[in-house]
Amino acid sequence: MKTTKRVIVLAVLLAAVVSGCGEVTVESETTSTGSASEEKSAVAEKSEEASKASDSEVKAEEPTAEESAAEQPAAEEPADTATLGEKNALASAQNYLRFAPFSAQGLREQLEFEGYSSEEVQYAVEHIDADWNEQALKSAQNYLRFAPFSAQGLREQLEFEGYTSEEAQYAIDHCDADWNEQAAKSAQNYLSLMPFSKQELIDQLIFEGYTREQAEYGVSAAGY
Structure with a gap:
């Protein structure tokens, strides 16, 4: 009977020991798991901080648009390949336009008259930066x-001077002339030179390019 009690006691003690070891093991595992999680969290935080620091360094190293533009070398100016004759032709053309208006054709003829070659003249006309309409x-x-002048007479005169039809028309449109008054002045000029009948004077003004209405106005203004 005593033996049986001892066996029972030993069994109880053994079960308690086994139960205690299990608890210890679980606690150990729980502790180990918690420690590993904390280590992983710390590593992740350090990795994130390192990534942010790396991004900051990259941004700091990237040059701004102004710095990039400043670092780029200035574009080289094209070499001046003009000959001495071309430069002198251009200077002559500029001098002419300071004192009188010229068409491109009129300026070309003037430079050729001075003895510049066709190549030198062409260089001058192309590089003078003139507004031919003006x-x-x-x-x-x-x-x-x-x-x-009548509008038609002035147009013909400008084209004779070498202006294109478009350039001449620009001048007619922007010269602010009163063509009736121009017809009156022309009629007075004719009458100061010789006698005209009214019809003859009207016909003469029409021949000069005035419209019939302008011619009749001019003759009336002249005293007829």
């Missing part, structure tokens, strides 16, 4: 200061 307008205004 040159035509200046020429038209100069003509109207010294003599009366």
